[in-house]
Structure formats: C-alpha cells, structure tokens
Amino acid sequence: MEARVTKRDKKVHLSYELRHRTHSAQLYPLSTPNDSILVVCAYDRGIRLIWRGGRLRKEMKSQGPNGRQRPPEIIVLDDDEEEQQAQAPSDLDAFERTDEEIDPDCPYPSITQHVDVVLDSEVLHLAVPLLPTASIRPSDALRKHAAIAVSCDDGSQRVLTFDLLPPSNDDKDDYANDIRDRQIHFPSAGAECTALAAKIVLTQGHSDQHVTSLLLVSTASNLLQIYRFAVFDSLTDLQQDAELQTAQLPHQAKSVQFHPLATSTQLLLTDQSGAVRVYYPFTTSDSPNTATSAPIEDEAQLGEQGKWITAFTSSFASKAGKPPRRKQVLAAQWIRSGRAILALLDDGEWGIWEVYGNVPAGKSANDFVVRGYLGASAAAEPSSSGKQSKNAAKLAPMTPNTRKVKSENFFSGATKAPTMGQAKGGISVSTSSVRAGQTDESVVMWYNSDIYCIPSLQQFWQRSTNTSSNHNFGSLYAPGLTHITDVNLFNESVTSISQFAANAANSGVGHMNTQRDLLIATEYRLSILQSLRPADTPARQLFQPQGGLADAPAVRDQDMLDAGQLDVGGLDRMLDSMANGDARPRRVGFAR
Structure with missing residues (x-):
C-alpha cells in the first residue's frame, strides 16, 4: 500500500486508496509483539488487516534445497545440568531487533504488511474490544492474539481471532484461511444487527482455572443480545458455545457501547426515538445503582435479568x-x-x-x-423566545x-x-x-x-x-x-475516526493540548493525519536545555509553544519576559 503524501505546516497527511468500499477502520488497542500498530478495516468483501511500522521481517538468506528457509540452529547456553536445554526458537526471531528506519524526508512509518480476509458476506459493523491494560496481565494469550467481532449483511455476527504477528508474504493465504476456519458464528436472531460492541473483562473464581477473562459481545437491533465467551490461556481455544442473555428494546438501537472502566459491564445504547439509555446486564435485585459495577468474581452471583438504570432524551x-x-x-x-x-x-x-x-x-x-x-x-x-440568549x-x-x-x-x-x-x-x-x-x-x-x-x-x-x-x-x-x-477527504463521506495512542514522548505538561494523530476512514480511502516533530529536536531532548538553541531562547520558546512542546520552565521564561516589559512582538500561542 503506497501513500499519497501531503506536507503542510507541521503535519503530514497520508492517503491510501482502497479498492473496496470501507464501512469502518479501527486501531487495535495493543501493539503487536513486533511493535507494529494494527489497523482493522471492515469492507464489502470481509476485513483487511494492516500492520504499520514496527520491526520488519528478516530477509531469507539461508535457503534449503526446496527453496524453504532452514530451521534455526539450536543454541546451547552452557554445560551445566540445569542449563543444558536448548533455547527454543521464538516467532520474533524472524524479525529485526530494531524498528524500521524512518526516512527524514518521509518521516512516517510504512505499511509493512496487509492481509485480506475474504468472508462470504459484506461486513457492515466492526467492534474492536475494549482491552484495559489490567486485563492482559494474567495470561500471554491477549498479548499474542487478537479478537474482534463483526456483523454481516446476511444477519450473522461472528468473532474472529488471529495472531498479532504479521505473516510473511508466502504465508498470507494460510494466515487468512486460518482466520476463516476459526471464526465463531452467533445464532442469528432474525433481525439485521444495527449496533455492535465488544469488551474483555477479568473474572475470578471461575470453575476452570485456565479461564482468565470473559469476552463480552453485544449486538442490538430490536433485541439486545449479550454473548459471554470464556477466554482461556490460549485465545485459540475460543471455540465454545457462548452464554446468551437478551433484553427487549423499546425502539430499534442505533449504537451500543460498553462502559470504559475495566470492572464495569454497563452498556450505553442510543435508539431511533432520540434517547440514550444506560443498561446494566449482570445484576441482582439488590444491586446498587452506582456508576461502577462490581467486578465479575463468581458466575453464580450474576443475575439472569438486567436492569435499566437511566435514560436521557x-x-x-x-x-x-x-x-x-x-x-x-x-x-x-x-x-x-x-x-x-x-x-x-x-x-x-x-x-x-x-x-x-x-x-x-x-x-x-x-x-x-x-x-x-x-x-x-x-x-x-x-x-424559542425570539430574543438572543444571554x-x-x-x-x-x-x-x-x-x-x-x-x-x-x-x-x-x-x-x-x-x-x-x-x-x-x-x-x-x-x-x-x-x-x-x-x-x-x-x-x-x-x-x-x-x-x-x-x-x-x-x-x-x-x-x-x-x-x-x-x-x-x-x-x-x-x-x-x-x-x-487540514484534512483532505477527496469529497468522500467519513465512515469512522480513530485516534492513535499518545507516544511516551508526547505525555506530560507540554503536550496536554496537543492533537492526537488521527486515522480517518472514508468510503474508498484511509487517511492518516500525523504531526511532525522537528528534526533537530529529538524526543529525549524536548525538555532539556541545548547549547545549539541557547543563542535565541525567546525564539525557541515561541516555536516550542506553537508546537505544543513547551515545558513549565519555558512558560516561566516567557512570563518573566512579559513582566520585564519586553517590547518585541510575540505571536499568541493559540492552536491554529
């Protein structure tokens, strides 16, 4: 996938043309083991997985007689009895040790791999599960595998699981076939799904000690359906009959969202009547009406019927x-x-x-x-009064x-x-x-x-x-x-917008008002709006004094303020300069 690049001011706009109509594009909440960012697209033939940046695969230098890569050599650590075991090969051995080198003239990560998973229906809705950091600690399954939910135009809903590591060019077809073979179909409720959401929550006290969390998938039309899958030590063991809970809706749903807190299972629903409703699916008759739900500790404590908490119109x-x-x-x-x-x-x-x-x-x-x-x-x-408000x-x-x-x-x-x-x-x-x-x-x-x-x-x-x-x-x-x-949509309608995670260098006082990089999906195009860091100011030196810029501290402070990278010390210097009556003209540091 080649990008059409447009640089403007301190931002770069990347545009990728797509051959199929795209309904949604979402960023997976975790980076892949090779430090790539995974983009999941729902389009009229299935889903497309796109890996951006990260460590590249090594070139196949040693080839066997049949053209296949030779198996990695076994490395013995030492001769001690406890250390005589061979080091098992890792999937990451096929990747470089460092991330790809960024070209200063084109300072953005490239698309390192993409895979099309063609399904037998058009994917209308895509749900990437909410995945709090706390939920990935008990098991490595969620560090290595991804799970997403989709709904199709044939009325079916499915859960797709796949390896987070990108495949090689030779293994792309096998990789897509494995995803299709492992997909889980929900029982169809007869009505077309109009809203979809997914979340992974922790569970304790489960009868199976290998269960670390639950995957909740909510689908809605005139009927709200909530499926519960047990996530085992390996996400590839997701083949199971999901537990189902339903609730009748007064109007057809338009969207559904899970509560952002890791321990809450509340749902936020919008419908065609112009109402926004809050629903608690797992509750008992004496459950408190509070903003946060208790964590799912024991399945025996879960109620059969949910509870409508509040509604806004x-x-x-x-x-x-x-x-x-x-x-x-x-x-x-x-x-x-x-x-x-x-x-x-x-x-x-x-x-x-x-x-x-x-x-x-x-x-x-x-x-x-x-x-x-x-x-x-x-x-x-x-x-309504015909007069201007206050x-x-x-x-x-x-x-x-x-x-x-x-x-x-x-x-x-x-x-x-x-x-x-x-x-x-x-x-x-x-x-x-x-x-x-x-x-x-x-x-x-x-x-x-x-x-x-x-x-x-x-x-x-x-x-x-x-x-x-x-x-x-x-x-x-x-x-x-x-x-x-500064976004060129090429006269296409926006279908979804996702925000890239804030980098470690972008956290802190100097970046609290800095706009995130955006992934914008339109009908036949993916666009990325990315901010550019000044080439002569490395990330680790943004908040440290530098000899090369000491000649003009006022100019440096103003430039860093415009870029949203000025620290508290720089703000103090600018305020002191104003208090001392510096008559030099200054630009006001508002967002442009």
Missing part, C-alpha cells in the same frame, strides 16, 4: 408545517471515566449529560451541562482560532446547514494516563465533513463548568474545541 426540533419531534442522536460515548455522556445530535448540536453528578440549579436531568454546535449549525441555533449577546473573544473561523466563512461563504435526517457524525474518545495517577481523555467529533478536536477533556471540563455563565457554549465560545481543517 434529546430536545425537540420544530420545522415549519410539521409537528415537533425529538432530534436524532448521531453518536454517544462515555466520557470522564463513565461519569458523563457526550452526545452529538443530527442538527450539529453536541452536549454532555452528567450520569451520576449533581444537576446544576435551574436545569433538569435531560438538559446538557455543557453544549454547543458544530459547523454551520452554530449560526442556526434556534431561539451568552449569544456577548461578543466572542477575538483569538487566532475565531479569526480563522471567520476568515474561512468570509472567503468561502456561509455553508448551508444539512437538513434533518441527512446528517452523519460520530465521536471518538481516547483515554490516556497523565501525572499523579489521573486520567485524561482526547475527544474527536465529526459532523458531515467537519472534524473537531478536544485535546484535553479534563481541562475542557474544568474551564467549561467553572464559568460564571449558564454553561451554554457555541462553537466559538467553547474553550479547547478546535476545528481541524
């Missing part, structure tokens, strides 16, 4: 000549470690519901605590962000807001650990062809809820909401 939208109706929910995701819900509506409105928090004075449980509008819908916010009457602060939005509208003209029922959108939430044991989240929302980013949800939440206003923010008023404009 969207606001009404009125149209001339038609009765009012509730706005449709395009997407909803857990945020703030499951304490809140972020929802995107079909008119471009987005908002945050508090699940178990205190409702602000003057608001009901269905009211958004924080809300705003995306795209051109921000200018079309309805006003916040709408205020002037937006003229920052480089707002100037950029205004200049775009000035030269391109006002964009017509999409009519209801035709809008498309989604939400991607990525969790990262920061200092002092706290977790932060990066949020990406897309509405039609517009993409927006909240790099630090923790800061965004604090700044939004601590304001003296009534927590009503439009796209120009919301602090920390950035419009990503």
Whole structure:
C-alpha cells in the first residue's frame, strides 16, 4: 500500500486508496509483539488487516534445497545440568531487533504488511474490544492474539481471532484461511444487527482455572443480545458455545457501547426515538445503582435479568408545517471515566449529560451541562423566545482560532446547514494516563465533513463548568474545541475516526493540548493525519536545555509553544519576559 503524501505546516497527511468500499477502520488497542500498530478495516468483501511500522521481517538468506528457509540452529547456553536445554526458537526471531528506519524526508512509518480476509458476506459493523491494560496481565494469550467481532449483511455476527504477528508474504493465504476456519458464528436472531460492541473483562473464581477473562459481545437491533465467551490461556481455544442473555428494546438501537472502566459491564445504547439509555446486564435485585459495577468474581452471583438504570432524551426540533419531534442522536460515548455522556445530535448540536453528578440549579436531568454546535449549525441555533440568549449577546473573544473561523466563512461563504435526517457524525474518545495517577481523555467529533478536536477533556471540563455563565457554549465560545481543517477527504463521506495512542514522548505538561494523530476512514480511502516533530529536536531532548538553541531562547520558546512542546520552565521564561516589559512582538500561542 503506497501513500499519497501531503506536507503542510507541521503535519503530514497520508492517503491510501482502497479498492473496496470501507464501512469502518479501527486501531487495535495493543501493539503487536513486533511493535507494529494494527489497523482493522471492515469492507464489502470481509476485513483487511494492516500492520504499520514496527520491526520488519528478516530477509531469507539461508535457503534449503526446496527453496524453504532452514530451521534455526539450536543454541546451547552452557554445560551445566540445569542449563543444558536448548533455547527454543521464538516467532520474533524472524524479525529485526530494531524498528524500521524512518526516512527524514518521509518521516512516517510504512505499511509493512496487509492481509485480506475474504468472508462470504459484506461486513457492515466492526467492534474492536475494549482491552484495559489490567486485563492482559494474567495470561500471554491477549498479548499474542487478537479478537474482534463483526456483523454481516446476511444477519450473522461472528468473532474472529488471529495472531498479532504479521505473516510473511508466502504465508498470507494460510494466515487468512486460518482466520476463516476459526471464526465463531452467533445464532442469528432474525433481525439485521444495527449496533455492535465488544469488551474483555477479568473474572475470578471461575470453575476452570485456565479461564482468565470473559469476552463480552453485544449486538442490538430490536433485541439486545449479550454473548459471554470464556477466554482461556490460549485465545485459540475460543471455540465454545457462548452464554446468551437478551433484553427487549423499546425502539430499534442505533449504537451500543460498553462502559470504559475495566470492572464495569454497563452498556450505553442510543435508539431511533432520540434517547440514550444506560443498561446494566449482570445484576441482582439488590444491586446498587452506582456508576461502577462490581467486578465479575463468581458466575453464580450474576443475575439472569438486567436492569435499566437511566435514560436521557434529546430536545425537540420544530420545522415549519410539521409537528415537533425529538432530534436524532448521531453518536454517544462515555466520557470522564463513565461519569458523563457526550452526545452529538443530527442538527450539529453536541452536549454532555452528567450520569451520576449533581444537576446544576435551574436545569433538569435531560438538559446538557455543557453544549454547543458544530459547523454551520452554530449560526442556526434556534431561539424559542425570539430574543438572543444571554451568552449569544456577548461578543466572542477575538483569538487566532475565531479569526480563522471567520476568515474561512468570509472567503468561502456561509455553508448551508444539512437538513434533518441527512446528517452523519460520530465521536471518538481516547483515554490516556497523565501525572499523579489521573486520567485524561482526547475527544474527536465529526459532523458531515467537519472534524473537531478536544485535546484535553479534563481541562475542557474544568474551564467549561467553572464559568460564571449558564454553561451554554457555541462553537466559538467553547474553550479547547478546535476545528481541524487540514484534512483532505477527496469529497468522500467519513465512515469512522480513530485516534492513535499518545507516544511516551508526547505525555506530560507540554503536550496536554496537543492533537492526537488521527486515522480517518472514508468510503474508498484511509487517511492518516500525523504531526511532525522537528528534526533537530529529538524526543529525549524536548525538555532539556541545548547549547545549539541557547543563542535565541525567546525564539525557541515561541516555536516550542506553537508546537505544543513547551515545558513549565519555558512558560516561566516567557512570563518573566512579559513582566520585564519586553517590547518585541510575540505571536499568541493559540492552536491554529
């Protein structure tokens, strides 16, 4: 797979053309044993597995008489009785010891391998399981194998398992055949699956000591189905009859998500009525109504029937000549470690519901605590009273962000807001650990062809809820909401967006407001938006003084601030310079 490369400012845009229509592309949450990043694509003939970066396979230098590679030699450690065993060959012996070398002129990892797994149906939905770090410690099975869930246009749902190591070019066909042979079919419920989710949770006290965790797969249409698979020491032993639990839904489901906490099995469902519901599938009559569920410790303690915990409904939208109706929910995701819900509506409105928090004075449980509008819908916010609201009457602060939005509208003209029922959108939430044991989240929302980013949800939440206003923010008023404009979609519709994990060099104070690298899937294309690190500033030296840059500390600090890499010491130097009355012109370090 060759990329079409476009460099702009301090970012590089990679575009990979695909031969088949793609419905979704997701990043697997774990890196492969050879340090590659695995991308799973669902398309009209099956799934495609793509390995990006990492250690490459060694060239086959020694060949046998039949053209096959000779077996590795046995290495004896020493002559002691306890050390006379031969060192068993490892699958990683076929790979180089270091990652691939990055070309400075093309500073991005290459696609090292890809495999097409052709199924007998079109894959419509793809679910990569939530896989917390704590769940991979008891066994090496999840370090070496992957498990995903798919739903197809024939009404079937399946679990596919495969080795995380990429195969060689000669073994690609066998690798794909093994995945097809090991796939697990769910019993069809008769209705087409409209929502799919998967999660791996820990279990204790299981009757089989070789069971380390449970794979939960939830499918939904008019009926919610939850399958439970026991994950043994080897993920290849997943061939079993799954336990099934069902619940009738009042309306057809549009999406389903598992709770992000490792010990919780709660589900977040959206349906066609404009409602977002929270469901606890494994509960008993005396289970507490709390934000976090107890870990699955004993199967005997699991209840047969689930419990609906709460429901939120969207606001009404009125149209001339038609009765009012509730706005449709395009997407909803857990945020703030499951304490809140972020929802995107079909008119471009987005908002945050508090699940178990205190409702602000003057608001009901269905009211958004924080809300705003995306795209051109921000200018079309309805006003029931016919007067401007208190916040709408205020002037937006003229920052480089707002100037950029205004200049775009000035030269391109006002964009017509999409009519209801035709809008498309989604939400991607990525969790990262920061200092002092706290977790932060990066949020990406897309509405039609517009993409927006909240790099630090923790800061965004604090700044939004601590304001003296009534927590009503439009796209120009919301602090920390950035419009990503440097993505070329080639006039194709976005089908999914995933966020790459934050690198070790990107964690810390200097990168809390740095946008993540993005994987954007459109109808016939995969795009990667990647930030470029300055070539003369290695990652390990970003926060250390360097003699080569000591000549111009002010210029260096400003450049690092623009790149989102300025540390606390640099901020102190800039503040001291301002306090001393430095009259030199300075650029304001807002996101561009």
